[in-house]
Every structure is written in C-alpha cells, then in structure tokens.
Amino acid sequence: MLKAGLRNAIKGLAITLAVCSFAVTGSPLCEAEGQAVVEAKGQAAVQTVGNSQGAVLKTYAGENDASQNTIVFTKSSKKITAGRSFQFEAELMGDSSAKISWKVDKTKYAAIDENGLLKTQRAGTIRVSASADTANGAVAASVKVKIKPKKIIAIDAGHQARANGNTEPVGPGASTRKAKVAGGTTGVYTRVPEYKLTLAVAKKLETELKERGYKVVQIRKKNNVNISNKERAEIANENSDIYIRLHADAAGSSSVTGASALYPSARNRYVGSLSKKSKKLSDCVLSSMCKKAGTKSRGCIVRDDLTGTNWSKIPVTLIEMGFMTNKQEDIKMQDDDYQNSMVKGMANGIDKYFGYK
Numbered sequence: 001m002l003k004a005g006l007r008n009a010i011k012g013l014a015i016t017l018a019v020c021s022f023a024v025t026g027s028p029l030c031e032a033e034g035q036a037v038v039e040a041k042g043q044a045a046v047q048t049v050g051n052s053q054g055a056v057l058k059t060y061a062g063e064n065d066a067s068q069n070t071i072v073f074t075k076s077s078k079k080i081t082a083g084r085s086f087q088f089e090a091e092l093m094g095d096s097s098a099k100i101s102w103k104v105d106k107t108k109y110a111a112i113d114e115n116g117l118l119k120t121q122r123a124g125t126i127r128v129s130a131s132a133d134t135a136n137g138a139v140a141a142s143v144k145v146k147i148k149p150k151k152i153i154a155i156d157a158g159h160q161a162r163a164n165g166n167t168e169p170v171g172p173g174a175s176t177r178k179a180k181v182a183g184g185t186t187g188v189y190t191r192v193p194e195y196k197l198t199l200a201v202a203k204k205l206e207t208e209l210k211e212r213g214y215k216v217v218q219i220r221k222k223n224n225v226n227i228s229n230k231e232r233a234e235i236a237n238e239n240s241d242i243y244i245r246l247h248a249d250a251a252g253s254s255s256v257t258g259a260s261a262l263y264p265s266a267r268n269r270y271v272g273s274l275s276k277k278s279k280k281l282s283d284c285v286l287s288s289m290c291k292k293a294g295t296k297s298r299g300c301i302v303r304d305d306l307t308g309t310n311w312s313k314i315p316v317t318l319i320e321m322g323f324m325t326n327k328q329e330d331i332k333m334q335d336d337d338y339q340n341s342m343v344k345g346m347a348n349g350i351d352k353y354f355g356y357k
C-alpha cells in the first residue's frame with residue numbers, strides 16, 4: 001500500500017541504489033539521497049540479505065546500523081494475572097534468518113514455549129527474555145513482567161499457644177463481649193492441641209494456594225502469638241478478598257465425627273449483608289474438602305456469635321475440619337497425606353467460589 005509519490009520515489013531509488021552499490025559508504029551521492037534510502041531501507045535490506053554481507057547491508061541501511069543487532073519486542077505485557085497466557089512477539093533487526101529463543105528467569109512462576117507463548121502460574125515478578133545468535137553475534141532483549149495474584153486469601157489458623165481471657169466486643173458496636181482468644185480443644189488420642197493442628201493445615205493451604213496463583217495473608221505464622229479474634233478479622237479486612245478461618249471441633253460424645261462450615265445468617269446485625277456470599281464460600285470450601293479428603297460433611301451451619309466472623313468485612317467461613325474428640329478423626333487429622341487432601345480440597349473450593357473451575 002504505497003502512495004503514488006512514494007512509489008515514484010522508490011522507482012527513482014532503484015537507480016540510486018545501483019549507483020550506490022558501487023559507491024562506498026560516505027559517497028556524496030548517497031548522502032544526498034538520504035531521504036529516499038531511508039524510505040526503502042527494508043527493501044534494500046531484503047535484496048542483500050541473500051548474499052549476507054553485513055557491510056553491504058550497512059551501506060544500504062544507512063542510519064540503521066545500531067538496530068541491526070537488536071531484538072525489539074513488538075508485543076509484550078507488563079502485567080498479567082496468574083493463570084493467564086500471553087503471546088509475546090519480538091522482531092530481530094538485521095539478520096532475519098536467526099531464530100529467536102524465549103526464556104523466563106523463574107520457571108516456578110511461569111513457563112514460555114519456543115514461540116513466545118507465556119503461561120503464568122504464581123503471583124510474582126519475572127523477566128521474559130528473547131535472544132538470538134545472529135551472524136553478527138548474540139543479541140538479547142528482556143522485559144519485566146508482574147504476575148498479579150488471582151485473588152488475595154486471608155487464612156487464620158484458629159487459636160494460639162496461650163488463650164487470652166481478656167474480652168472484646170463480639171461485633172462492631174456490640175455490648176456483648178467474649179474472650180479475645182479461647183483455648184481451643186485437644187486431640188483425645190494424639191494430645192495435639194487445636195492451635196498446632198490449625199497452623200499446620202494453614203501453612204499447607206498457603207503453599208497450595210500460592211501454587212495456584214493466589215496471594216495469601218497468613219494471619220499468624222507461629223503458635224506463640226497474641227492476636228485477638230477481632231484483630232485477626234481486621235488484618236483479613238485490610239486487603240483480602242475472602243477470609244478462611246480454620247478450626248477443629250469438639251463434642252461431649254466421642255462418636256461424633258465430620259466437618260462443617262460456619263457462616264453468618266442474613267439477620268446477623270454486623271455482617272448480615274455478607275451472609276449470601278459467605279454461605280456460598282462455606283459451601284464451596286466444605287463440599288470440595290469433604291469430597292477430596294473423604295470426610296463426612298455435617299453441612300453449612302449458621303453462627304452469629306463468632307467475634308472473628310462478625311468483625312469481617314469480606315465473605316468469611318469458619319471450617320471445622322473434624323472432631324478432635326473422636327479417636328479416628330483425631331489420628332486422621334494429624335496424617336500428612338490427609339492434611340494434603342484437605343487443603344487440596346479447600347483450594348478446589350476456593351477456585352470454584354471465584355469461578356476458576
């Protein structure tokens with residue numbers, strides 16, 4: 001699609017070039033025709049590539065010397081959401097016969113194929129490089145890419161090494177108060193306290209979610225902390241999209257088993273507006289977990305007296321993973337494979353909640 005004027009200019013150029021090819025760089029004639037040479041440099045380059053001469057190329061390309069040995073990204077992106085793909089494209093200036101190779105610096109975060117198709121996985125920052133071995137040496141270019149998390153998940157490992165009997169309001173503006181952190185239960189057979197179990201599972205869930213491209217806010221990372229249920233909710237509220245509270249159950253009868261998910265009712269005076277989404281979240285996480293781990297489900301249960309739930313400003317669920325007062329379930333919940341199945345199931349449920357699967 002050349003305009004008439006330019007077409008004429010190129011016609012004239014054919015003669016100019018013929019003359020130039022005998023003249024060497026620096027010929028006054030070529031310099032005088034600088035404008036026309038620039039317009040047609042692509043064509044001139046193509047004509048001479050076959051005989052490969054860098055020098056000839058340079059003569060015709062004129063001011064294009066510098067770009068002869070470079071790679072230019074013609075399609076790239078600086079931000080991609082985890083789990084998405086993006087087709088990178090680059091052009092090799094000068095030696096068009098060389099093949100461009102693609103590479104990422106952190107293969108745990110993303111993979112790129114030989115054609116530049118990037119598939120992102122984990123959230124983080126990577127560098128995408130394109131390189132080629134040309135007749136004039138190796139050339140490379142790279143671009144920094146931020147892989148954004150799919151969503152931000154707050155996880156709270158219920159309880160802590162030492163209970164805190166001081167009280168706090170059970171919800172914003174509430175006159176009713178409850179202990180800041182209750183003691184939790186203990187495995188009837190393993191004697192493992194609930195706070196140790198919840199942290200072990202929380203850490204596994206964090207790893208699993210990060211591998212799936214989520215960002216995780218782990219509210220407590222060790223057992224020896226003192227963070228009230230209200231404060232935990234406030235940490236979750238800062239940036240997260242959903243709030244997962246992990247607990248284990250206890251009952252007077254040792255025969256009671258199964259997992260449940262606790263969510264606020266629509267009538268909850270503090271978080272009633274979050275009831276619907278919290279129920280959906282509870283249902284997704286609980287059903288996927290029970291399916292994956294083979295746990296009996298006791299269903300989603302309304303609870304409006306939970307401080308950590310009532311202070312939440314994001315969809316929230318409290319997962320009671322099983323009964324520590326039942327010997328078999330107590331033993332099972334300490335099993336590494338069983339914990340892995342539970343967290344894979346919970347992560348499946350989170351994917352399902354957000355519509356990722």
Ligand SMILES: [Zn+2]
Binds near residue numbers: 158159185194247248
């Ligand atoms: Zn608990």
